[in-house]
Amino acid sequence: MTSIGQDNLETVMIDFFGALRRGEFDNASQLLGPDITWQGLREDWVCHGREEVILTFRWGLEKRRDVDALEFTRAGDQVVIRARGASITEVGGEPLEGQIYNVFTLRDGQIVRIVDYRHRGEAFAAAGVTEKADWC
Numbered sequence: 001m002t003s004i005g006q007d008n009l010e011t012v013m014i015d016f017f018g019a020l021r022r023g024e025f026d027n028a029s030q031l032l033g034p035d036i037t038w039q040g041l042r043e044d045w046v047c048h049g050r051e052e053v054i055l056t057f058r059w060g061l062e063k064r065r066d067v068d069a070l071e072f073t074r075a076g077d078q079v080v081i082r083a084r085g086a087s088i089t090e091v092g093g094e095p096l097e098g099q100i101y102n103v104f105t106l107r108d109g110q111i112v113r114i115v116d117y118r119h120r121g122e123a124f125a126a127a128g129v130t131e132k133a134d135w136c
Helices: 004-021 025-030 049-063 120-127
Strands: 032-039 046-048 069-075 078-084 099-107 110-117
Touching: 004 025, 004 069, 004 078, 004 099, 004 110, 025 032, 025 049, 032 049, 046 049, 069 120, 078 120, 099 120, 110 120
Parallel strands: 032 110
Antiparallel strands: 032 046, 069 078, 078 099, 099 110
């Protein structure tokens, strides 16, 4: 039997991103809670509901930015994702330093919240990860 953290990691990493990658947007949408919110880097960048979140992911996929590495860290009911690549320099005019972090919160097997962060320390603190590391 796997832990909730492991199940959540697999839901995000394999099921959700796999469905997006295959263009199975309806399947990806079913992994989102009906009242999901996605808080972007700026306060006014908020997606509400499955449709807005899926549209935003579709827009991101159309950009086809090269990603050199993905890092997934499980933290109970949350999963922290780091995407790193030379082409990840900005989003909507907001500067990035070659990486972005997303904290996914899950409840009952569904993603209910996503929050974007610029730095590892911020994302890990938000997810309650207490790992000692040299955070960027």
